Amino acid sequence: MSAPHDDELHPVETEGYKVGEKKTVEEYAKLDAEDEALNRWKASLGIGAGAQTLSIGEPGDMRTVVILELALLATDRDPIIIDLDKPNAVEQLEKTPFTIKEGATYRMRVKFRVQHEVISGLRYLQLVKRKGVTVDKSDQMMGSYAPNTKENPFYEKTFAEEEAPSVMFFRGNYTALSKFMDDDKKAHLEFKWQFDIKKTW
Known part of the structure; x- marks a missing residue:
């Protein structure tokens, strides 16, 4: 299921790069x-x-990139795991904010499967807003991937470490729009979610 399109969320273009x-x-x-x-x-x-x-995927499933799981990995708590394989998981993300402690360092990890064809230049795009104003925008390259095999049933990618704001002023609710997109500008998953920055977990 895809979320409403946001014109601010595009990949960074590299001048002179041509998709094969x-x-x-x-x-x-x-x-x-x-x-x-x-x-x-x-x-x-x-x-x-x-x-x-390798080109064989799940019978009847024509998706080429299947996002299985998102996880928030923080230094001072157990991982927060979001199983996107469950029915209505994406819809629940938008309705149920999760908490990030102010000043906490954390990483995001994604688990995914590729099927049917080679995916070139898969990337993760994210736009974060607070009270309707953009406060953060990121574009993280994930790489190119061949379809998974029985021996290698999924891929994992852990992104660079981030730090939540540590000033009381930044406490509150944030909304985010995330998108997984490849070099062909095909969006494989797009969803809205929200989180709260609080004093404690």
């Missing part, structure tokens, strides 16, 4: 077999011998 032509896993496996640098890149994605078996 879309290819199947099989086409990537056969591409320029003599090119050592390209072969190293393909190996980093898990593309090689037997690649034709």
Whole structure:
């Protein structure tokens, strides 16, 4: 399920960068077999011998990137895990704010699955507002990924450490819009959520 579009939430454009032509896993496996640098890149994605078996996804599920879980990892508390595989999980995020302690250091972690095709330039975009005013905007590159296998059923990405504001003035409710998008500007998941910055967890 996608959230309402926000015109402020776009990826950062790199001047001169051109997105390559879309290819199947099989086409990537056969591409320029003599090119050592390209072969190293393909190996980093898990593309090689037997690649034709990688393009199979969950039967009836045509999504290419499936976000399974979000987690808030803080230094002084147990992780806050949001299971996005549960029905209505995205809708609950917008209705139920979670708490971040002022001054706390934390990281966000995402668990996801790729199926059917290679995903190029997957990134996480986030826009945070307080009382309707933008207070933070981030664009984090996650990378390129081949479809998962039985041996490697999902990927995990942990983002850079952040610190919640520690001044009393910043306590209160914040709303956020998050989006997972690839180089083709395809949004794989877009959702609204909210959090409160408080004195304690």
